[in-house]
Amino acid sequence: MSTPTPSSPAPAETTAVTAPGSTAATGPAAAGSDAVELTADPTWWRQAVVYQIYPRSFADGSGDGIGDLRGIISRIPYLRRLGVDAVWLSPFYPSALADGGYDVDDYRDVDPRIGTLEEFDEMSRALHEAGIRLIVDIVPNHSSNRHAWFREALAAGPGSPERERYIFRDGLGEHGELPPADWTSAFGGPAWTQVEDGQWYLHTFAREQPDFNWDHPEVREDFLTTLRFWSDRGVDGFRVDVAQCLAKHLAEDLPSSAELAEMPQDGTHPLVDRDEVHEIYAEWRRVFEEYTPPRTAVAEAWVSSPERRAKYASPRGLGQAFNFDLLTADFEADAFRRIVTDNLRQSATTGSSSTWVLSNHDVVRHATRYGLPPLQGREVKQGAEWIIAGGPEEGIDRELGLRRARAATLFELALPGSAYLYQGEELGLHEVAEIPDEQRQDPAFWRTTAEDRSFDGLGRDGTRVPLPWTREGSSFGFGTDGAHLPQPAWFADVSVEAEDGDPASTLTLYREALRLRRTLQGAEELTWDEEHSTGDVLALVRPGGWTSITNFGDAPVPLPAGEVLLSSAPLEEGPDGAPLLPGATTAWLRR
Numbered sequence: 321m322s323t324p325t326p327s328s329p330a331p332a333e334t335t336a337v338t339a340p341g342s343t344a345a346t347g348p349a350a351a352g353s354d355a356v357e358l359t360a361d362p363t364w365w366r367q368a369v370v371y372q373i374y375p376r377s378f379a380d381g382s383g384d385g386i387g388d389l390r391g392i393i394s395r396i397p398y399l400r401r402l403g404v405d406a407v408w409l410s411p412f413y414p415s416a417l418a419d420g421g422y423d424v425d426d427y428r429d430v431d432p433r434i435g436t437l438e439e440f441d442e443m444s445r446a447l448h449e450a451g452i453r454l455i456v457d458i459v460p461n462h463s464s465n466r467h468a469w470f471r472e473a474l475a476a477g478p479g480s481p482e483r484e485r486y487i488f489r490d491g492l493g494e495h496g497e498l499p500p501a502d503w504t505s506a507f508g509g510p511a512w513t514q515v516e517d518g519q520w521y522l523h524t525f526a527r528e529q530p531d532f533n534w535d536h537p538e539v540r541e542d543f544l545t546t547l548r549f550w551s552d553r554g555v556d557g558f559r560v561d562v563a564q565c566l567a568k569h570l571a572e573d574l575p576s577s578a579e580l581a582e583m584p585q586d587g588t589h590p591l592v593d594r595d596e597v598h599e600i601y602a603e604w605r606r607v608f609e610e611y612t613p614p615r616t617a618v619a620e621a622w623v624s625s626p627e628r629r630a631k632y633a634s635p636r637g638l639g640q641a642f643n644f645d646l647l648t649a650d651f652e653a654d655a656f657r658r659i660v661t662d663n664l665r666q667s668a669t670t671g672s673s674s675t676w677v678l679s680n681h682d683v684v685r686h687a688t689r690y691g692l693p694p695l696q697g698r699e700v701k702q703g704a705e706w707i708i709a710g711g712p713e714e715g716i717d718r719e720l721g722l723r724r725a726r727a728a729t730l731f732e733l734a735l736p737g738s739a740y741l742y743q744g745e746e747l748g749l750h751e752v753a754e755i756p757d758e759q760r761q762d763p764a765f766w767r768t769t770a771e772d773r774s775f776d777g778l779g780r781d782g783t784r785v786p787l788p789w790t791r792e793g794s795s796f797g798f799g800t801d802g803a804h805l806p807q808p809a810w811f812a813d814v815s816v817e818a819e820d821g822d823p824a825s826t827l828t829l830y831r832e833a834l835r836l837r838r839t840l841q842g843a844e845e846l847t848w849d850e851e852h853s854t855g856d857v858l859a860l861v862r863p864g865g866w867t868s869i870t871n872f873g874d875a876p877v878p879l880p881a882g883e884v885l886l887s888s889a890p891l892e893e894g895p896d897g898a899p900l901l902p903g904a905t906t907a908w909l910r911r
């Protein structure tokens with residue numbers, strides 16, 4: 321990387337966007353040192369970098385092709401070296417895997433294929449000793465159909481108290497042979513399934529995921545028990561699955577799906593984002609506050625507006641909510657600026673911190689999304705069309721996609737608030753498109769027909785392929801005996817082994833960015849540098865002069881004056897020797 325000479329002595333025009341209640345980050349100790357004492361700081365989460373682990377695909381310690389807790393324990397040194405503040409574990413509970421573990425049989429146990437409660441405790445201790453906090457996924461909208469309560473409900477029959485914990489209804493038609501309503505589940509196909517005695521139950525997702533009845537006091541009480549169960553085992557926080565769906569209002573006559581679609585999602589919709597859902601989270605908050613530091617939570621809440629989302633982030637509720645706006649945005653300066661400004665303003669209204677996400681287990685990886693044609697406002701899931709077409713190489717510019725992904729990540733990591741990273745993005749992984757149909761696992765693939773796959777594509781397996789740790793060996797070092805989803809040959813070159821120590825690798829970039837972020841992080845404030853934010857360029861300044869400048873376009877632009885700390889691609893030099901920021905590149909400067 322070349323060192324720049326000052327190119328622009330003029331002071332920048334600025335616009336301040338500040339989130340109140342913000343403090344400087346108090347992260348864990350630097351990677352590499354010995355056991356770390358985690359502080360009782362109740363604000364640790366505000367600007368944390370959280371690394372999402374999809375347990376079945378991270379590392380396999382038992383050699384059965386499925387990732388597990390032993391595997392995670394063995395990779396704690398890797399996580400520490402990466403420099404993350406916390407890990408979030410997607411579900412590891414006993415499950416038939418009808419929906420990748422989001423169909424939970426028992427909320428207070430570990431799937432035997434993944435480990436034991438003793439191993440969970442060992443992992444929790446080891447993470448904490450490494451200065452890494454632990455967040456677990458909690459899935460309160462639905463259980464699995466193998467959950468003890470659902471089996472009891474089936475056995476007890478219509479009209480029984482056991483059925484009251486779920487949402488059972490008689491069917492329509494002369495003999496109840498028609499579903500109570502024509503609703504479609506989120507994975508395609510009907511949202512009501514008939515059981516042997518003729519009644520129907522509601523499932524917002526797969527039919528193996530019956531929705532709980534959150535009006536039932538036992539359901540409420542049982543989740544409080546679960547929150548305490550994991551909090552007592554040292555869990556620091558919870559990621560709350562489909563947080564917007566728990567409260568429902570099902571009148572005697574159910575609306576049709578066409579009527580539902582017309583109803584405003586303003587707190588009164590029968591199924592989504594009802595105002596009274598926040599009463600549930602106020603109860604959860606009281607449990608969180610029983611602990612020191614208080615347990616944290618982040619809501620996965622797909623709601624109609626930033627204002628509605630802010631309610632989930634209330635300090636009287638879950639405290640933080642995912643902002644998925646960057647997941648659906650094109651790599652484009654105006655869009656990124658609008659999203660950042662809106663979300664900082666929104667978190668300022670709740671006192672929460674902002675959250676930033678570029679990839680997770682539900683979406684096409686961002687290195688791939690950014691190599692595909694832009695959406696330009698079209699409402700399809702990014703990358704879905706390419707995957708449906710079989711992932712043709714002529715449809716994607718992989719090099720550009722990765723280059724943009726690296727730039728977007730540096731942009732993200734310079735923002736105030738917390739960043740949620742998804743396993744494998746630190747290797748610059750692309751989506752795996754080449755999964756044979758018969759090996760796909762995602763219900764979003766199996767429950768939809770080719771015609772209605774426009775939203776979810778071929779499902780989410782391509783982002784959940786087990787990680788490559790080594791260039792060679794069974795499953796590229798994921799385990800000793802294969803991987804539960806097929807890994808492509810190109811994984812060798814993007815394995816941890818291949819990238820470790822390579823100064824140009826994406827892994828090195830992430831490690832360096834996280835190390836610098838820890839030293840640069842200050843109050844949750846951001847100022848747009850208007851002088852340099854023109855056209856395709858966005859420049860932002862954080863307290864202490866930490867500047868991040870991103871060129872979203874193709875042509876190189878002059879770099880502002882300052883000490884270059886890091887850049888997502890090598891800088892260029894202008895004819896006068898002054899440094900230039902090439903297209904699709906972010907640089908961090910100290911000014």
Ligand code: NOJ
Pocket residue numbers: 419420422459525561562620681682
């Ligand atoms: C959101 C989770 O992220 C997704 O993976 C899951 O399929 C649904 N919720 C249903 O639990």
